[in-house]
Amino acid sequence: MSESLRRVVVTAPGKLVIAGEYVVLDGAEALVAAVDRRLRVVGSARAGDGSAGPRGGSPDAGGLPPEALLARRHAESALGEVAMDLSVDAHALAQDGKKLGLGSSSAASAAAAGAVVAWRGGDPAAERRRILGWALAGHRAIAPEGSGVDVAAATLGGFVRLCRDRVEEAAPLAWPRGVEVEVVWTGTPARTSELVRRVKALETEAPARYRARMDALREAAADLIDALSRGDAPAVAASADAHGRAMGALGEAAGAPIVTDALAGLAALARACGGGAKPSGAGGGDVALAFFTRPEDAARFRARCTEAGLTLLSLTLGAEGVRAEER
Numbered sequence: 001m002s003e004s005l006r007r008v009v010v011t012a013p014g015k016l017v018i019a020g021e022y023v024v025l026d027g028a029e030a031l032v033a034a035v036d037r038r039l040r041v042v043g044s045a046r047a048g049d050g051s052a053g054p055r056g057g058s059p060d061a062g063g064l065p066p067e068a069l070l071a072r073r074h075a076e077s078a079l080g081e082v083a084m085d086l087s088v089d090a091h092a093l094a095q096d097g098k099k100l101g102l103g104s105s106s107a108a109s110a111a112a113a114g115a116v117v118a119w120r121g122g123d124p125a126a127e128r129r130r131i132l133g134w135a136l137a138g139h140r141a142i143a144p145e146g147s148g149v150d151v152a153a154a155t156l157g158g159f160v161r162l163c164r165d166r167v168e169e170a171a172p173l174a175w176p177r178g179v180e181v182e183v184v185w186t187g188t189p190a191r192t193s194e195l196v197r198r199v200k201a202l203e204t205e206a207p208a209r210y211r212a213r214m215d216a217l218r219e220a221a222a223d224l225i226d227a228l229s230r231g232d233a234p235a236v237a238a239s240a241d242a243h244g245r246a247m248g249a250l251g252e253a254a255g256a257p258i259v260t261d262a263l264a265g266l267a268a269l270a271r272a273c274g275g276g277a278k279p280s281g282a283g284g285g286d287v288a289l290a291f292f293t294r295p296e297d298a299a300r301f302r303a304r305c306t307e308a309g310l311t312l313l314s315l316t317l318g319a320e321g322v323r324a325e326e327r
Contacts, residue, residue, distance in 0.1 A: 039090045
């Protein structure tokens with residue numbers, strides 16, 4: 001193929017945090033799932049020596065965010081520079097023009113590093129662990145306070161359990177039979193950085209109160225991960241409900257709207273239908289996850305959501321990680 005006609009297409013999945021929000025920043029374990037909405041990166045040969053190369057900015061606008069630019073550079077440091085322009089399409093990670101909180105910058109980082117692998121003739125799917133290292137390095141340079149869970153999901157795919165200090169050692173989890181998850185969009189994007197800032201302020205201003213709320217949340221997250229890893233379907237819904245309540249208590253202590261009225265209403269609706277629900281991610285909006293062990297309960301919940309005008313998202317959890325696509 002002529003160099004001027006070269007083209008690679010690499011995609012990476014979005015993510016949903018299943019358990020461990022906030023406490024993962026405090027050293028606890030988290031569980032994250034890749035979802036089947038995928039960010040797409042297209043690499044093509046540069047027009048000529050005068051090409052400006054890849055642009056920074058929002059992945060929704062076609063340019064690479066700074067994390068992804070750095071992930072690409074780390075990949076090129078290992079594999080060699082490539083004369084490739086990248087464009088990014090993250091529209092699948094949005095709803096009605098609003099971001100869903102599915103981790104677009106992390107998916108862009110994984111896909112950008114994967115595009116370097118593909119351009120060099122490699123298979124991104126076979127190099128996911130190396131790509132994870134490059135994508136993490138890019139993200140940590142821009143947001144060193146981040147947990148890395150979304151980067152791990154975008155790169156490795158599936159269901160991944162991990163600790164912040166050992167993201168590179170992230171391990172897969174097999175999703176248990178008999179557990180159904182419904183994903184509900186609140187209609188309001190959240191500002192994760194502001195919520196985390198308020199929680200960190202609580203740690204400084206009222207350390208004993210902070211520790212009590214974080215210990216309760218740590219225990220709830222561990223219970224949910226344990227129930228899922230043991231395949232204890234009946235315990236999952238109750239553990240998810242307890243996790244959501246603990247997130248709400250942390251938010252109340254910090255003066256942060258982690259569990260908004262909309263999220264609290266969703267949790268009450270899930271309980272009324274025989275399940276349990278919690279925010280996915282920092283809260284404050286974005287999406288919630290409702291867990292059920294009986295299909296009829298999940299069906300009743302979906303019907304009640306439709307009656308209430310709530311948006312159910314058609315998402316499959318456990319999607320494949322970063323990969324090359326047909327050109």
